Amino acid sequence: MTESKDGVFTSDAANDDVLHVVGGKPLNGTIKVRGAKNFVSKAMVAALLAPGRSVLKNVPEIRDVHVVSDLLRLHGVDVEVDGANGIVNIDATHVQLADVADVDTLSGSSRIPILFSGPLVHRLGEAFIPALGGCNIGGRPIDFHLETLRKLGATVDKEHKDGIHITAPKGLHGAKIHLPYPSVGATEQTLLAAVLAEGKTELSGAAIEPEIMDLVAVLQKMGAVISVDVDRTFRIEGVKQLKGFTHTALTDRIEAASWASAALATHGDIFVKGATQPEMMTFLNVFRKVGGEFDVTDRGIRFWHPGGDLHPVAIETDVHPGFMTDWQQPLVVALTQANGLSIVHETVYENRFGFTKPLVQMGATIQLYRECLGSLPCRFQQRNYKHSAVIFGPTPLTGRDIDVPDLRGGFSHLIAALAAKGPSDVHGISLIDRGYADFRGKLDALGADFS
Ligand SMILES: CC(=O)N[C@H]1[C@@H](OP(=O)(O)OP(=O)(O)OC[C@H]2O[C@@H](n3ccc(=O)[nH]c3=O)[C@H](O)[C@@H]2O)O[C@H](CO)[C@@H](O)[C@@H]1O
Numbered sequence: 001m002t003e004s005k006d007g008v009f010t011s012d013a014a015n016d017d018v019l020h021v022v023g024g025k026p027l028n029g030t031i032k033v034r035g036a037k038n039f040v041s042k043a044m045v046a047a048l049l050a051p052g053r054s055v056l057k058n059v060p061e062i063r064d065v066h067v068v069s070d071l072l073r074l075h076g077v078d079v080e081v082d083g084a085n086g087i088v089n090i091d092a093t094h095v096q097l098a099d100v101a102d103v104d105t106l107s108g109s110s111r112i113p114i115l116f117s118g119p120l121v122h123r124l125g126e127a128f129i130p131a132l133g134g135c136n137i138g139g140r141p142i143d144f145h146l147e148t149l150r151k152l153g154a155t156v157d158k159e160h161k162d163g164i165h166i167t168a169p170k171g172l173h174g175a176k177i178h179l180p181y182p183s184v185g186a187t188e189q190t191l192l193a194a195v196l197a198e199g200k201t202e203l204s205g206a207a208i209e210p211e212i213m214d215l216v217a218v219l220q221k222m223g224a225v226i227s228v229d230v231d232r233t234f235r236i237e238g239v240k241q242l243k244g245f246t247h248t249a250l251t252d253r254i255e256a257a258s259w260a261s262a263a264l265a266t267h268g269d270i271f272v273k274g275a276t277q278p279e280m281m282t283f284l285n286v287f288r289k290v291g292g293e294f295d296v297t298d299r300g301i302r303f304w305h306p307g308g309d310l311h312p313v314a315i316e317t318d319v320h321p322g323f324m325t326d327w328q329q330p331l332v333v334a335l336t337q338a339n340g341l342s343i344v345h346e347t348v349y350e351n352r353f354g355f356t357k358p359l360v361q362m363g364a365t366i367q368l369y370r371e372c373l374g375s376l377p378c379r380f381q382q383r384n385y386k387h388s389a390v391i392f393g394p395t396p397l398t399g400r401d402i403d404v405p406d407l408r409g410g411f412s413h414l415i416a417a418l419a420a421k422g423p424s425d426v427h428g429i430s431l432i433d434r435g436y437a438d439f440r441g442k443l444d445a446l447g448a449d450f451s
C-alpha cells in the first residue's frame with residue numbers, strides 16, 4: 001500500500017495486485033466500518049455548490065475518495081484529506097475551469113464526474129462529462145441524467161471533443177421530472193442540479209436509498225429546501241445560494257453486509273463496529289433466514305455462524321427498501337454453503353452475475369437463467385440477460401487462481417478464497433480498494449491467512 005499526498009491509502013498496482021490466500025479458517029474478531037462509499041463521493045460533489053468550507057467526517061480510506069478529491073482539485077477546489085482520522089476539508093470558494101485536462105484519466109475509475117454537471121453549470125456556466133468508469137455490471141446508460149438536465153433547461157452537446165458539453169444559457173429552472181426507473185445516480189443528479197435552479201422542481205419515481213437521504217440532509221444543511229412525499233416524489237424549491245456544511249457520513253451498509261456474509265461463509269464471528277440496524281433491516285432479515293445470527297448493539301452489529309446447517313433462500317434485488325443489488329454477491333458465496341436450492345433474481349443490473357463463473361470453477365453449483373425467477377416487475381424480462389441465479393449447496397470450495405472482475409464480485413471472490421480449502425491467488429485485488437477501506441488490515445485483524 002502507498003499513501004498519496006492527501007493521506008488516502010491505495011494499492012500500488014504493480015507490487016500489490018495479487019493476494020495469496022490460504023482458506024479454510026473462520027474469520028473471527030472485530031473490525032470498524034466507516035462512511036458509505038456511495039454517499040461520501042456525492043457529498044464531496046455537493047460541496048462544489050457553495051463557496052466556502054465544508055467538512056465531511058467518518059470518511060473511509062478508499063480509492064474513490066482519492067479520485068473525487070483529485071477531480072475537485074482539477075476544478076480549483078481546495079481539498080485536504082486526513083485519511084487516518086477520516087476527515088475531508090473542502091473549500092470550494094475558488095472554483096475555476098470547467099474544461100480540465102486529466103479528467104479522462106481520473107474518471108476512468110469512477111462514475112462520479114457526471115454528478116459534477118449541475119454544480120459546475122451553476123458555478124461556472126458549463127460542464128463537460130468525460131467517458132465514465134465504475135464497475136462493469138451492465139450497460140450503465142446515462143440517458144436519465146441527460147434528460148433531467150435538459151428538463152431543467154440545460155443544453156446537451158454530445159459532439160464536443162472534450163466530452164458531453166452541458167450549458168445553460170438561460171440558467172437552470174425548476175421542472176417536473178419523472179424517472180422511468182428509480183435510479184440512484186439520476187435522483188442525485190436532479191437534487192444537485194435543482195437546489196440552485198430558479199423555481200420548483202418535482203421529481204417523481206425517484207430513488208430513496210439511505211445514502212440519498214443523507215445527501216438530502218447535507219443539502220438541507222447547506223440551505224436547500226427539499227421535501228419527500230410517501231410516493232417517492234421529491235419537491236425541491238430552488239434557493240439563490242448555499243453555504244458549506246459539516247456532516248458525519250452514514251455507515252457503509254454494503255461493506256458491513258459484506259463482512260457479515262464473510263462471517264457466514266467462513267463459519268466465523270465478526271463484530272462490525274459502526275454498522276447500524278435501520279439501513280440494514282432488509283439484509284438482516286435475509287441473514288437470519290439463511291441461519292446466521294446477529295446481535296445489534298449501540299456500537300455496531302455482531303454477525304456469526306451458529307453452527308449447523310445454513311438454509312437456502314429466494315431473494316430478489318431491488319431499489320430501497322428492497323434487498324440491495326450490491327449485497328447479493330457476497331451473500332451468494334455464503335449460499336453455496338446452504339443446504340438446498342437458493343434463488344437470486346437480480347432486477348437492478350442486467351449483467352451482475354459474471355462473478356459466479358470462478359465460484360463454479362472453485363466447486364460451487366450455480367446455474368444462470370435468462371428468465372425472471374421471481375415475482376418483482378423486472379426490466380430484463382424477455383431479454384437476453386442471464387439475470388437469475390440458482391445456487392445449489394452445500395458444495396465444498398477449493399482454492400484456485402481468480403481474477404477480480406469488479407468491486408462487489410471481487411470481494412465475493414475474496415470471501416470464497418477464504419472459505420475454500422487450499423490456496424488461492426486473487427489477481428487484480430487493488431480494485432477492491434475502490435470501496436473496501438484497508439481490507440488487508442481488517443483480514444489480518446480477523447485472523448485470515450494471506451500474503
Ligand atoms: C457510486 C454509486 O452510488 N453506485 C451505486 C449506484 O449506482 P448508479 O447510480 O450508477 O445506479 P443507478 O441506480 O443509476 O442504476 C440503476 C439502474 O438504472 C439504469 N439507468 C441508470 C441511469 C440512467 O441514466 N439510465 C438507466 O437506464 C441502470 O443501467 C441500472 O439498471 O446505485 C446502484 C444501485 O443501488 C449501486 O449498485 C451502485 O453501487
Ligand SMILES: C=C(OP(=O)(O)O)C(=O)O
Pocket residue numbers: 037038110111133134135136137326407408435
Ligand atoms: C457498482 C458500484 O459502484 P460504482 O457505481 O462506483 O461502479 C458499487 O459500489 O458496487
